[in-house]
Amino acid sequence: MICIDELLEKKASLSVVGLGYVGMPIAVAFSKYVNVVGFDVNESKINLYKSGVDPTLEVGDDGIKSCDVFFTADPAHLRKARFHIVAVPTPVNDDHTPDLSPVEGACEVLGRNLEKGSIVVFESTVYPGVTEDICVPILEKQSGLKCGSDFKVGYSPERINPGDKVHRLETITKIVSGMDDQTLDTIAQVYGLVVKAGVYRANSIKVAEAAKVIENSQRDINIAFMNELSIIFNKMGIDTQSVLNAAGTKWNFLKFSPGLVGGHCIGVDPYYLTYKAEQLGYHSQIILSGRRINDDMGKYIAENCVKQLISADRPIKGNKVAILGFTFKENCPDTRNTKVIDIVNELREYGVSAIVADPQADRDEAARLYGVEFTDMSSIKDVGAVILAVAHKEYKEMQSNALETMYSRGKKVLLDVKGILDRSEYEEKGYLYWRL
Secondary structure, three states: OOHHHHHHHOOOOEEEEEEOHHHHHHHHHEEEEEEEEEEEHHHHHHHHHOOOOOOOOOOHHHHHHOOOOOOEHHHHHHHHEEEEEOOOEEEEEEHHHEOOOHHHHHHHHHHOOOOEEEEEEEEEOOOOHHHHHHHHHHHHHHHOEEEOOOOOEEEOOOOOOOOOOOOOOHHOOOOEEOHHHHHHHHHHHHHOOOOOOOEEEOOHHHHHHHHHHEEEEEEEEHHHHHHHHHHHHHHHHHOOOOOOOHHHOOOOOOOOOOOOOOOOOOHHHHHHHHHHHHHOOOOOHHHHHHHHOOOOOOHHHHHHHHHHHHHHOOOOOOEEEEEOOOOOOOOOOOOOOOHHHHHHHHHHHOOOOEEEEOOOOOHHHHHHHHHOEEEEEHHOEEEOOOOOOOOHHHHHOHHHHHHOOOOOOOOOOEEEOOOOHHHHHHHHHOOOOOOO
């Protein structure tokens, strides 16, 4: 089986299968130490990387240009590698059941190009058991090799946080696991090359898989609690942010805030865990309750926009609302599983036209996934309300006069979803101000 010395001496290569927000930073990081084959089925993405463009903004164009990754869409090049990292997305279907087709497809491609003596490590988020029960049989079938004797597997859950310039691959403790002690040692040594924060050795692959899904399930539940509090306090006429600031003075009060919960992790991972629980005959109580609350927040925000328009004596049908921000989180271009689209769709149900602007979002992705075309913020005019949906740095630095020019005559309605503006400033200027 491959050892770390073979990689360091460049007698064998390391491959990364799937070059998105997770895989690409991994490939770039490892390329400083070993030969790396970066593989993705998306040829247009590969061509961008080859030309030195980073569409994810995770390492930047300079990081792509200066790295030594061999970017390719030809799976035959995977045969050069004997340590493989699979980092493809694992979304959910419309009915919230796991969509394992990307990881299954990756296993088929990798299996057809798997060399004897290889180690395959999965980083894709899955429910406990997927690596050994689903991925291994595909690898064996496609390769004709036997897991355990001809190749080994492990699991190391990704902890990439898109847009976060502080918590990076190198600075976050990495969970690693392997099918046996020797494999675990090798995987830990390999990841130790790039993860300066160190590695944590889980005692089994299933433990590592489970750790990943509960990390984000825990955040999801806590945010759902904040969202539920926001709904309650809104009915009471109490400002939620003020309540949280007051409660936060206690040393052990957990710092969470209400908001939209989208993206490819927090809004998805809990469904992987509850799916597996259902197969075992257990129906989740807390996890699914939290999911229902968070999944409904886009609709809730749109409904409150309509209520505020009515309070401002503005018409509903035919009115225009500006939505600032479309990505699933601030300061990144990723629109996958964004819940801002729920606001757009719900407003349309009321006959309200949504004008969307986002200085950071991937325009092509938004058009392809949602049919949404962006408008430059400076050209937004004659709207009845503005929904500040995403806390991009551009919006945090925005002056109030930038908003004023967007409105038509009449009372100005402003929904500051994340509460990034000074409430008193806008209320003093006569705005109808609302936030979660």
